[in-house]
Amino acid sequence: MKAVIDHCRQIASYSEVSGQITRTFLSPPMRQVHEYLGAWMRRLGMATRVDHAGNLRGTYGEGKNALIIGSHLDTVPNAGAFDGVLGVVMAIQSVELLAGERLPCQIEVIGFSEEEGVRFGVPFIGSRALIGDNTLLSRPDIAEAIHAYGVGPVEAPKPYAGYLEFHIEQGPVLESLNLPLAIVDAIAGQSRMDITFTGQANHAGTTPMALRRDALAGAAEWILAVEAAGLADGVATVGHLALEPNARNAINGRVVASLDVRHAADATRKATVDCLLVSATKIAQKRGLKVTTQVNLDQPAVPMHMGLTQQLSEAAGPRAHRMTSGAGHDAMILAPHIPSAMLFLRSPGGISHHPDETVLVGDVAAALEVGMRFLRDFHV
Numbered sequence: 001m002k003a004v005i006d007h008c009r010q011i012a013s014y015s016e017v018s019g020q021i022t023r024t025f026l027s028p029p030m031r032q033v034h035e036y037l038g039a040w041m042r043r044l045g046m047a048t049r050v051d052h053a054g055n056l057r058g059t060y061g062e063g064k065n066a067l068i069i070g071s072h073l074d075t076v077p078n079a080g081a082f083d084g085v086l087g088v089v090m091a092i093q094s095v096e097l098l099a100g101e102r103l104p105c106q107i108e109v110i111g112f113s114e115e116e117g118v119r120f121g122v123p124f125i126g127s128r129a130l131i132g133d134n135t136l137l138s139r140p141d142i143a144e145a146i147h148a149y150g151v152g153p154v155e156a157p158k159p160y161a162g163y164l165e166f167h168i169e170q171g172p173v174l175e176s177l178n179l180p181l182a183i184v185d186a187i188a189g190q191s192r193m194d195i196t197f198t199g200q201a202n203h204a205g206t207t208p209m210a211l212r213r214d215a216l217a218g219a220a221e222w223i224l225a226v227e228a229a230g231l232a233d234g235v236a237t238v239g240h241l242a243l244e245p246n247a248r249n250a251i252n253g254r255v256v257a258s259l260d261v262r263h264a265a266d267a268t269r270k271a272t273v274d275c276l277l278v279s280a281t282k283i284a285q286k287r288g289l290k291v292t293t294q295v296n297l298d299q300p301a302v303p304m305h306m307g308l309t310q311q312l313s314e315a316a317g318p319r320a321h322r323m324t325s326g327a328g329h330d331a332m333i334l335a336p337h338i339p340s341a342m343l344f345l346r347s348p349g350g351i352s353h354h355p356d357e358t359v360l361v362g363d364v365a366a367a368l369e370v371g372m373r374f375l376r377d378f379h380v
C-alpha cells in the first residue's frame, strides 16, 4: 500500500520550516493538510468539516452507531512523516478500500488538531475537546489561535460506539520481534518527579574525599538504582540533571534529577517509585546529603477497551503482538469515554520524532487488511 506512504510524504511537505517537518496546532501548513485530506475525503463522498477545536472530521455512511478512526495531524519540531498522520491517512484509505460498500455503522474519520503539546505547551487539545473538555480552548492564547484560523461552531460531545487508532510503535519492540503489528492493551501510567540531592559545594582540589558531601556522586549512585528498577519491571529513567555549581573544578552541592517511571499497572508503578524514594533516602543518609522530592505528574494507566481490543485481535489473528504503549496517544484521552482500541505498526530502527522515522509498505498493507476485517465485523 504505497499510496498510504505517498500521502504521508505529501503531507510532510506542509511544514512551518522548510527542509523540516514541523507542523504545530493550527499553524498555516495545517490548513494545507486540511485542504489536502478534506478534498480526498470529499472525493470519496464523505461530508467534511473542521470542528471548534480545529479537528478535521469526515463522515462516511449512516447508522445509529458511529465508529471513529483517527489520530493527530500535528507534529513535534523536525519530526518524521508518520507519527499521527499515518493513522489519519490509514483511516481515509480504509474508507477508499470500502469502495462505496455500506457498513451497519457510520465511520467518522478524525484528524486531531493537536496531540504533541508543542505550540502551547499543553497536549491533546483536539482529543480533549472531542470528549467535551473545552477548558484549554478558552485559554486566551489558544482561543486567539483558534479565532485566527477560523473553525466551526462549538459541538457538544456525542456518544460513539468505538475509536480505532492506527499508530507507529515509536519504539524498537516489534522490530526486535520481527513482527509487523501489535495490539495495544493499555497505555502506561506515568510518574514524573524531581529528586533533589543537597550536599556541600566545595573546591575539587582542597577537599579530601572522606570529607566531601558530593551531591552528584550520590545522585549517580541512585541513578544506577533507577536503571535496575526499570530493568526489573517496566521502564524507569533519569533524563535530566541540573547541577550546582556544575564547574570542572568543583564538587557539586546540589543536583536535581528528573525521574520518569512508566508501567501498565499503577500499583507496580507506585511501588517502584516508593522503592526508589527509599533508595534515594538511604544513599543520601550514607553520604551526608539531604534529599527532597517533588511530584510533577502522577498519571494513571489507561486500559484499552476489552471488547473492542478482542475484536481487533480477532481481525489481526495470532501474528499480532500484544503490548503496552509507553507513550501517550489520543486514545488515552478518549478511552475513558469511548471504547477504544489501538493497532501499532512496526517502527523500522525503532526511530520516531526524527526525520528518519518510516514504515514498511508491507506492514501498512497488513495493518489495512486487519483494519478492513475489523470494520466489516465491527459490532457494539
Ligand SMILES: [Zn+2]
Binding pocket: 072, 083, 084, 115, 167, 329
Ligand atoms: Zn503520535
